Amino acid sequence: MxxxxxxxxxxxxxxxxxxxxxxxxxxxxxxxxxxxxxxxxxxxxSRHAGAKIILLALASFALVMGAVFQPFLSIKRFWITREATLMDTALAFEGPLLILSVAVLVLVILLPILRLALTVYVLTPLVMNRPPLPFARTAFRMAETLRPWSMAEIFAIGAAVAMIKIVDLAHVSLGPAVWMFAGFVALLSLQNTLMCRWSVWKALDDD
Ligand SMILES: [Zn+2]
Known part of the structure; x- marks a missing residue:
């Protein structure tokens, strides 16, 4: 002992x-x-940080939904043009590559969305000066644990590098989803900067 x-x-x-x-x-x-x-x-x-984070989370959610279903890229080679959304790209593979692309979707889209939902769930009552919702502490701990696994930023960098490489091979134009995804990544990092974790834990503990 x-x-x-x-x-x-x-x-x-x-x-x-x-x-x-x-x-x-x-x-x-x-x-x-x-x-x-x-x-x-x-x-x-900051009294207003919580409200700002919630609004940013809702805006990020709208952007990521657009980014998933709007065209991400259109590639033109000779007379053939193909448009693809992120969803099409992920589901276009078979076998082991399908597992990989589903894993990418989970890390890049689903985990950030789950973190947004958990954040809104935890912060909304605090911003309204109400007692936390049930399991708010578990929800906040989960959001914090998932933080290193939500990889939207890394995907954005990877996608930028891949695009620079294929520009030589074909005529590539960026679809609206690219800008929505870029906005989504920017809003996510802004939320991370605004979030004072100590203040949230304190508010959850004081209840
Ligand atoms: Zn220090």
Missing amino acids: PPDLPALPEDLIACPTCDALYKAVIPAQGSKMACTRCHRVLISP
């Missing part, structure tokens, strides 16, 4: 970048608490 360690006070916060430990002090509205060693922002409470 390990010796009993003294219980840590609950208001400690560790810097996720450099592990420095601080006593959490809720900064005044509009200011932030940052790590003095590496300057990473630790707490940035």
Whole structure:
């Protein structure tokens, strides 16, 4: 049996970048608490951040739905033109490649959508000053666990590289889905920046 360690006070916060430990002090509205060693922002409470994140999540959802079903690319070679949506591309494969393309769809589309839904579920009552919905803590923990697995940004970079390569082979024009997907990725990273995880956990704990 390990010796009993003294219980840590609950208001400690560790810097996720450099592990420095601080006593959490809720900064005044509009200011932030940052790590003095590496300057990473630790707490940035904002009354409006929750509402902004929810609106961004709804906008991202609309964009990703458009990106899935609108034409992504049209390729023209000689007199043949083909348009393809992300869905067509994923379902065009067979055998092991089908498994791969379904995995890509899950990581690039479904997981980000699931995270958006979980975020809206957790934040909506908090923004409205209501008690959290049932399982809000589990939902938020799940959204945080899935964060490294939601790979929309990586797909965007991969798709950009692939497009540069096929431009030499055929006449490629970008469909509306490309811009919607780009907007989706931009909104996702904006939400990540706005989200103060410490404030959300605190709000869920205080209930
Ligand atoms: Zn630090």
